[in-house]
Structures are given as structure tokens and as C-alpha cells.
Amino acid sequence: MPLVLKTDIEPNMTKNFTSSACKFLTLVFVFALLTFTSNAQEISSDPAVISAGESLFNANCKACHRVNAKLVGPALAGVQDRAPSIDWIKNFVKNSSKVIASGDDYAVKLYNEYNKTQMTAFSSFKDDQIMSILAYVKAEAGKAAAAPVAAAGTTPTSAAPAEAGLSAQYMNIILIGMVIILVLLLVILGFIVSALKRFLDQKELSEEDKEIVHSPITAATAVRSPAFTFIIVFLIAAFGFKAVINGLFSIGVQQGYAPKQPIAFSHKIHAGDNEIDCKYCHTGVMKGKSATIPSVNVCWNCHNQIRSGAITGEGEIAKIVKAYETNTPIQWVRIHNLPDLAYFNHAQHVNVGGQECQTCHGPIQEMDVVRQQSLLTMGWCIDCHRKTDVNTKGSAYYDKLVEIHNQSKKGNMKVEDIGGLECSKCHY
Ligand code: HEC
Ligand code: HEC
Ligand code: HEC
Ligand code: HEC
Numbered sequence: 381m382p383l384v385l386k387t388d389i390e391p392n393m394t395k396n397f398t399s400s401a402c403k404f405l406t407l408v409f410v411f412a413l414l415t416f417t418s419n420a421q422e423i424s425s426d427p428a429v430i431s432a433g434e435s436l437f438n439a440n441c442k443a444c445h446r447v448n449a450k451l452v453g454p455a456l457a458g459v460q461d462r463a464p465s466i467d468w469i470k471n472f473v474k475n476s477s478k479v480i481a482s483g484d485d486y487a488v489k490l491y492n493e494y495n496k497t498q499m500t501a502f503s504s505f506k507d508d509q510i511m512s513i514l515a516y517v518k519a520e521a522g523k524a525a526a527a528p529v530a531a532a533g534t535t536p537t538s539a540a541p542a543e544a545g546l547s548a549q550y551m552n553i554i555l556i557g558m559v560i561i562l563v564l565l566l567v568i569l570g571f572i573v574s575a576l577k578r579f580l581d582q583k584e585l586s587e588e589d590k591e592i593v594h595s596p597i598t599a600a601t602a603v604r605s606p607a608f609t610f611i612i613v614f615l616i617a618a619f620g621f622k623a624v625i626n627g628l629f630s631i632g633v634q635q636g637y638a639p640k641q642p643i644a645f646s647h648k649i650h651a652g653d654n655e656i657d658c659k660y661c662h663t664g665v666m667k668g669k670s671a672t673i674p675s676v677n678v679c680w681n682c683h684n685q686i687r688s689g690a691i692t693g694e695g696e697i698a699k700i701v702k703a704y705e706t707n708t709p710i711q712w713v714r715i716h717n718l719p720d721l722a723y724f725n726h727a728q729h730v731n732v733g734g735q736e737c738q739t740c741h742g743p744i745q746e747m748d749v750v751r752q753q754s755l756l757t758m759g760w761c762i763d764c765h766r767k768t769d770v771n772t773k774g775s776a777y778y779d780k781l782v783e784i785h786n787q788s789k790k791g792n793m794k795v796e797d798i799g800g801l802e803c804s805k806c807h808y
């Protein structure tokens with residue numbers, strides 16, 4: 381039969397067919413090429429764009445997304461190929477609930493797949509900011525494919541040991557010094573005694589006197605001697621003095637304070653293992669005096685979905701569920717607390733001054749229970765203001781100051797040079 385069919389087809393028809401098929405294929409090819417190149421053009425591989433995207437990603441998306449792994453939201457690697465379009469991604473990032481509400485198939489499916497977890501809306505994001513995040517995601521995804529082993533994240537700089545133990549250290553050094561001096565004194569006394577004995581032996585002495593000179597030093601005679609009493613009294617006085625001084629220094633100082641919290645919240649799990657940015661929860665830190673403690677709504681963003689143990693109504697997560705459902709705030713115990721007479725501003729230090737959280741709070745990302753790392757005394761504040769350079773980069777206001785400073789003084793401009801030691805800056 382096929383043979384008959386073949387003879388049926390006129391040569392002209394075959395030609396027509398092939399030419400139209402050719403046209404169609406070329407069209408598809410051109411179209412594919414166009415979409416391909418347009419995508420390639422849109423997602424930049426410029427290192428500057430990628431690094432801008434990286435900081436945006438770390439600050440805003442990392443709480444819920446990883447490039448190559450699923451977290452609260454999907455792994456973002458390859459999202460530019462699987463999402464309906466680049467414009468769709470832009471709209472979704474700006475306001476995902478609007479896209480979901482519009483009934484968009486892909487969005488609704490994704491939303492249900494992620495247990496109806498609401499993604500934060502980034503309505504203030506510009507298109508090119510979102511494009512830079514995509515550039516970073518693409519670069520990271522490429523990197524992971526090339527070297528799957530190199531997945532280690534950057535560990536935040538661990539804090540320098542606080543000045544904290546310093547005064548205690550000095551006291552110990554002084555005590556050890558005293559003990560050494562005492563021992564030396566004993567040795568010298570020993571020498572003097574034996575020299576005296578030898579001197580007395582050369583003299584003519586009565587029997588009684590000889591007995592006294594050569595009386596053996598036993599434990600009993602030693603204990604009864606006034607020297608022994610002196611040493612004991614001296615030691616007791618020294619230790620007592622140290623305790624009193626330490627006590628005076630630590631009045632109102634809560635270093636090491638690590639109270640039990642109503643929910644066993646672990647910074648190690650959140651900020652360490654899952655690398656959630658501090659600013660995601662402590663939202664005030666860049667713009668205000670207080671760093672702020674997150675409300676239960678912030679916990680809910682993730683624990684709406686991450687719920688081990690919550691189903692049974694027991695365990696730590698169940699407490700979050702309960703707080704959320706009954707709308708009662710969690711009563712966290714405050715750890716760091718300056719007296720009212722002192723003024724401290726986070727934005728000034730973190731945003732303007734560029735100080736790392738860890739410099740003052742220690743390696744929080746390794747703590748299961750938060751503990752106060754620094755002394756938080758006036759001496760601690762002043763000490764850092766004397767030692768730390770002012771972060772003057774990119775500020776015209778500071779450029780002028782630096783210029784004036786360099787004319788009058790040598791060395792970098794420290795915080796003390798801009799008034800960091802003035803009483804009124806820290807005291808109301
Ligand atoms: C509070 C957690 C959260 C944050 C923060 C977050 N997302 Fe999402 N994202 C999600 C969840 C959950 C989904 C899955 C869809 C849903 O449930 O709405 C998602 C989905 C997406 C998708 C679609 C993924 C796909 O597979 O198609 C993109 C793109 C996306 N997010 C980008 C971003 C970007 C960019 C940022 C930062 C600017 C960001 N997200 C921040 C939770 C978050
Ligand atoms: C997932 C949310 C979350 C993240 C991320 C997070 N924290 Fe916290 N943080 C909390 C909560 C909740 C508390 C209160 C409970 C406690 O003390 O453990 C807290 C308490 C603290 C305290 C003690 C506050 C007090 O009472 O004095 C400090 C300091 C702190 N966080 C610093 C950090 C730093 C630094 C990071 C980043 C490395 C970070 N946090 C990341 C939620 C978070
Ligand atoms: C950005 C997402 C995110 C936010 C916000 C978040 N968590 Fe978590 N939390 C996680 C992840 C991820 C885990 C680890 C889950 C695991 O390993 O099973 C976790 C684990 C926990 C655990 C341990 C659970 C267990 O099984 O022992 C507790 C308790 C917890 N979170 C409390 C909180 C509290 C309280 C808040 C709000 C202050 C909060 N979380 C905010 C992501 C988040
Ligand atoms: C220059 C030192 C310094 C740096 C840097 C710093 N803090 Fe603090 N932080 C403090 C002091 C001091 C307090 C106590 C403030 C008070 O009692 O008024 C505090 C208190 C807190 C508290 C308790 C609530 C509050 O706001 O009083 C949290 C949470 C906190 N810091 C988080 C952070 C995070 C997150 C960062 C980094 C983004 C950070 N801190 C950086 C010194 C610092």
C-alpha cells in the first residue's frame with residue numbers, strides 16, 4: 381500500500397510540503413533564538429551586577445530561599461527557565477499574593493505546593509534590582525554545577541574576645557605576683573636564719589642559748605610562730621580584697637547573663653545553620669535606636685510550614701502556633717539592658733558606623749541560648765570609641781571632617797575625634 385500512496389503524491393506537492401515545513405522550522409528556530417538571546421541579554425553576567433544581586437539576595441531573600449536547595453521557598457536555581465516569564469518573576473517578587481489572587485495557574489500551583497506560605501512582598505523593588513538578583517542566582521547555580529563540593533557558606537567573622545575578662549585577668553596577675561614575692565621572702569628569711577645560726581655558733585654561748593639556737597623547726601613550732609600567723613592573715617586579706625574589688629566592679633554588670641526563654645529559640649539553628657540574616661528578624665537595627673525582637677508573625681512566616689511536633693500540640697513549635705492563634709505576644713526575657721541614663725543607638729553603629737553585630741554581641745550565630753558577651757559598661761563604650769576608626773566611606777559630610785582632621789592630627793580619624801567621648805552624646 382505505501383507504494384501506491386507514494387506514486388499518488390505529485391512531485392509538486394512534496395516540494396510544497398518541504399518548503400512550508402522548512403519555513404515553519406526556520407520560524408521556530410528564529411523564535412527560539414530570539415527568546416534565547418533576549419533572555420541572555422536580560423540576565424546579566426556582569427560581576428558588578430552579580431555582586432549587587434548577591435547583597436540584595438542575602439539581605440532580603442536568604443531567609444527563605446537558597447540558590448541550590450529548597451528551604452522555606454523553592455531553590456531559585458533555574459527559576460528563569462521554569463517560571464512563565466521574566467515579567468512574571470518581577471510581578472511575583474513585587475507582590476506574590478496579587479499574582480496568586482489573579483488565578484495564575486503556575487503561581488497557584490506553587491503556592492499550594494508550599495502549603496500556602498505567603499512570600500514577603502517587595503513592592504519597593506525596581507526591575508533592575510530583581511534582574512540583579514536573577515543574575516546572582518544564575519551565576520551561583522552555574523558555580524554549583526561546576527563545583528558541587530564548594531557549597532560552604534561564608535562564616536561571619538567571629539568576634540574578638542571582649543575586653544570583658546581583662547580586669548579579672550589583671551587581678552590574677554597581681555595575686556600571682558604577690559605569691560611569688562612571698563615565696564622569695566621565705567627563701568631570703570631562710571638564708572638569714574642559717575647565716576645567723578652560723579654566726580652564733582662561732583660565739584661562746586650558754587647551754588640554754590645553744591638549745592634555743594638549735595631547737596628543731598617542727599610543724600608545731602612553725603604553726604605557733606608569728607610569721608605563720610602573718611602569712612595566713614595576709615592571704616585571707618588579699619583574697620577578701622580581690623572579692624570586694626570584683627564585686628564593686630560588677631555591680632549592675634550582667635556579662636554572661638543567659639536566661640531561659642519561654643520558647644527554646646536557638647540562634648544557632650536560625651542564624652547559624654540556616655543562615656537567616658539577623659536583620660530579617662531584628663528589623664529595627666538599620667533604622668532605629670532599638671534592634672527590636674520579632675513578633676510572632678515573623679516566626680509564623682516560616683513556622684506556618686516548618687512544624688515538627690506541632691501536630692501533637694506539644695513541643696516548642698506548638699507554643700508558636702498557640703501564640704499566633706490566640707494572638708498573644710511571646711514574653712521574651714530581655715538580656716541586654718543599659719541603665720536609663722545612657723543612650724545607645726543601633727542604627728548609628730550598624731548602619732552609619734558599619735559595625736558587625738558580633739563585635740558587640742559575640743558569636744550569636746553559634747549560641748543555642750543568647751548570652752551577654754560584652755560588659756556594656758561605660759568603659760567598654762569609651763574604649764571602643766578611642767580605638768575604632770570612623771567609617772567615612774561615601775559620605776561627603778565626613779570627607780570635609782577627614783580633611784580638617786588630617787590637617788590637625790596624624791593617623792585615622794577615630795570616634796573620639798567626632799565627639800564620641802562627650803558626656804552629652806551618651807547621657808541625656
Ligand atoms: C518569607 C519567606 C520568603 C522570602 C523572604 C522570599 N520568598 Fe520567594 N518564595 C517564598 C515561598 C514560600 C515561595 C513559593 C510560592 C508561595 O508559597 O508563594 C516563593 C517563591 C518564589 C519564586 C518563584 C519560584 C519558582 O520556583 O517559580 C521566586 C522567583 C521568588 N520566590 C523570589 C524571591 C526573591 C527574589 C526574594 C527576595 C527579594 C524572595 N523570593 C523572598 C518565600 C519567600
Ligand atoms: C529567626 C529570627 C531571628 C534571627 C534570624 C536572629 N534573631 Fe536574635 N533574637 C530573636 C529572638 C526571638 C530573640 C529573643 C529570644 C532570645 O533571646 O533568644 C532574639 C534575641 C537576640 C539578642 C538578645 C536580645 C536581648 O534581650 O538583649 C541578640 C543580641 C540577638 N538576638 C542578636 C542577633 C544576631 C546578631 C543575629 C544574627 C547573627 C540574630 N539575632 C538573628 C530572633 C532572631
Ligand atoms: C526564615 C524562616 C524562619 C523564621 C522566620 C523562624 N524560624 Fe524557627 N526554624 C526555621 C528552620 C528552618 C528551623 C529548623 C527546622 C528543622 O531543622 O527541623 C527552625 C527551627 C525552630 C525551632 C526548633 C524546632 C524543633 O523541632 O526543635 C524552634 C523552637 C523555632 N524554630 C522557633 C522559632 C521562633 C520562636 C521564631 C520567631 C521568633 C522562628 N522560629 C522564626 C526557620 C525559621
Ligand atoms: C556597638 C555595639 C553593638 C552593635 C554593633 C550591635 N549591638 Fe545590639 N545592643 C548593643 C547594646 C549596648 C544593647 C543594649 C541597648 C539598650 O539596652 O538600650 C543592644 C541590644 C540589642 C538587642 C536587644 C533589644 C534592643 O534593641 O535593645 C538586640 C535584639 C540586638 N542588640 C541585636 C543586634 C543586632 C542584630 C546587631 C547587628 C545587626 C547588633 N545588635 C549590633 C550593642 C550593639
Ligand code: HEC
Pocket residue numbers: 718722723724725728729732733735739740756757760761762764765768769770771795798799800805806
Ligand atoms: C565596637 C565599637 C563600639 C562600641 C563598643 C560602642 N561604640 Fe559607639 N560608636 C562606634 C562607632 C564606630 C561610632 C561612629 C559612628 C559614625 O560613623 O557616626 C560610634 C558612635 C557613637 C555615638 C555618636 C557619636 C557622635 O559624636 O556622633 C554615640 C552616642 C555612641 N556611639 C554611643 C555608644 C554607647 C552608649 C556605647 C556603649 C553602650 C557605645 N557607643 C559602644 C563604635 C562603638
Ligand code: HEC
Pocket residue numbers: 632718719721722723756757758761762765800801802803804805806807
Ligand atoms: C560612649 C558613651 C558614653 C560617654 C561618652 C560617657 N558615658 Fe557615662 N556612661 C555610659 C554608659 C553606657 C553608662 C552605664 C554603664 C553602667 O551602668 O555600667 C554610663 C554611666 C555613667 C555614670 C554612672 C552612673 C551609675 O549609676 O553608675 C556616670 C556618673 C557617668 N556615666 C558620667 C559620665 C560623664 C561625666 C561623662 C563625660 C566625661 C560620660 N559619662 C561620658 C556611656 C557613656
